[in-house]
Amino acid sequence: MLLSLGILLLLVLVTSILFIKFYPTFGGDLSDERKSKYTGSNQFKNGVFANTSKDVPKDPSFSEMLTMTRKFFFTKVENGTPEKQIAVKEIDSMDLATNHTKTRMIWFGHSAFLLQMEGKNLLIDPMFGDVPAPHPWLGARRFSDKLPIEVAKLPKIDAVLISHDHYDHLDYGSIRELKEKVDVFYVPLGVGVHLEAWDVPKTSIVELDWWQEVTFKDLQFACTPAQHFSGRKFSNRQSTLWSSWVIKSSTESIFFSGDSGYSTHFKEIGEKYGPFDFAMLECGQYNKMWPDIHMFPEETAQAGVDVRAKLIMPIHWGAFKLALHSWTDPVTRVIKKAEELNIPVLTPEIGAPIELGFTGQNGVKWWE
Template structure:
């Protein structure tokens, strides 16, 4: 029996090893790219480090509770039974002079600004897992295909987790993208997947990129991590400040609450719009994902006039009811200094329309 067990275990390990050779797992930085990473002040002891150390779970009893919740306890309403409502906007017929945002669910966002097109953390394959049976999109949320997108001037990737860097989507986008802007090291995945090196722009925290068309993109810090297989922290996670001649927009990427929101607000604010990670939170990873009350506080600290919550209502990655993030941020946003915008997936958000109103579309959905 021991021999049979050992052989079975060896076979399983071998199969796992072969599977992790699949291109979807990407490739770790090497050569000149790795040398640039090693020269970053944020890369220490063999990996990128957050500006401050911050543990997610604080004691052993908490750890045991989270293990129980994660692997044993059933969370009611974690997945919606009904179809999530959406609006199908034709992206190819938009007025190029109109500044708009269209949310695709989770953190995927299409934006048109100053006549340029942006695509942020697109996941359009309907799943966010390297495993065939992994987490699937809710019914009604995966309504856009890559073929329906116009050409993209700027593809922005905050980090390399599967719910932000989707292998299938990135392959399909290859001939539509003018520039890819991402953190140090993430370009290794893109180059491995066939993207030309000269369109890959990889930046550290605090870097500024000024384009000839009036667009400026600044890559800033967030409190998170990176990993696609087993070796994490080898490329950088970032947030974005996107500026046109008359607008300034902030996208958090993923990250836990920390003092960097105040610092970014003081250094770059005020912001016309903020796209804020709000969802897939848990005490087990409180350090790397904000809870809704922190999202509301951070939005004010950024000095944003308008806020769209993202990272919710498409995939169940955490142990909370699917509707909880959008419900809670709606409550926490009452009497705040910013205006909360809660578009349906695919709904056109007019960045110059202060009077546009949005339905509470999640109500009465089981």
């Protein structure tokens, strides 16, 4: 019996190692040569990337990790997921192809957006997969059974902006479907190693450090700070940088927070690049067990004030269950706090076009 159990455990261990090593969704690993290129970054220390606050993220002890795992898998959350599939607005591919004047955004749920600006098509954190995990068996499915538009029907994409390498933001299947129609991928330092592992040409990848700026045709992108972490497997935590993004045209300015805990960087970004016409701010997947890497809704509203946004939109919710709050908790709490702070909030349905210049609630609480 003991021999059989030992053989079984060995087989599980070997299978797990081989799965992580060869399954393509895990992406690439930084070579020593590549790491040497990042030594000039203020965020790259002792071979890994770090937040400005030294103690973030806090490395949990083994017992804390067991507690978090137990709570996540065995705690019953009231209204943790929608009772039925979320309805999404369908997008007309011809309408997308012919829009060359209006600045318009379309939310795909969670943190994924299509942005049409100055006649350019941009994608932000294009996670279009069903499950935010390395394998479909390892995570819960999306709240909606379809997307506003199939990836194959999207127009040519001029640029993709990616905030970090976690599965709910950087998706292997999505990148494989998109790569032939994308001109340039803009990513934080190190994230390019995953794209290269998935056969995206090096010439199509631009890596940026915090506060670095780049001009793309008629637009300006700035890679800005966030307070988070990275890694697609246990052996490469903190091996790539995480970020927020600033997107500017000659007349409009947009902020995308990526994933981030609340900190002073929001004020710094607002002072340098604000005010913003529109800010997409993380608001979901929070918990008291990880308060420094994801914002609570009240902090999301305050972050909108800090970056000097005229209008904010809560993101990082509405698609996946990745924490222990109800699926509607983020939006109801951020609206309440935003009213106190006198900052307008936009809460569009997934797939509904968002045009800059809209200055308040859309009036439909579609999540109720």
